[in-house]
């Protein structure tokens with residue numbers, strides 16, 4: 001059955017460019033991002049993995065571990081990383097899963113045969129400290145993802161995990177948030193003093209600390 005938000009991220013053991021990983025042990029009760037790319041030595045993937053390598057510190061700052069996957073074997077990954085480092089001015093220092101038997105790709109439903117029959121599409125899973133899936137994205141091979149958007153979604157996920165707020169359209173860290181409808185006004189007054197009501201269902205507050 002396809003994975004859904006709130007499901008436990010399935011466990012697996014896999015070979016990666018940084019050694020063997022048992023996924024649940026590797027998660028270790030923290031946040032993580034798992035993202036697939038269709039194929040090694042392809043142009044869009046090269047730019048994506050290079051950009052990710054350059055912004056890994058931003059994920060680290062947020063306590064999020066980074067893990068990539070494709071169905072190519074380990075030797076191929078190792079050769080390709082040299083090209084990525086050379087062409088994208090970076091050092092790829094996060095693990096890439098080698099999944100030639102498509103075990104992880106199948107577990108995470110990353111192969112969409114009507115789009116691409118022998119490679120993964122561009123899937124993203126953000127996993128929370130409870131090992132549950134907090135966010136999923138699926139892009140076709142032709143469309144490189146916006147990795148800054150992934151950081152933005154993580155900021156939202158981490159904020160809303162702690163506070164009774166949601167984040168409005170195009171929200172960025174530091175901007176006003178929305179008080180969730182489940183919070184009655186008397187509680188909102190205590191939790192978010194000075195909050196602003198536009199409609200009874202649309203209430204804004206400054207971003208909780």
Ligand code: BEZ
Nearest residue numbers: 038039042043044045141
């Ligand atoms: C790419 O990364 O450029 C790519 C990969 C698979 C199919 C099409 C494009």
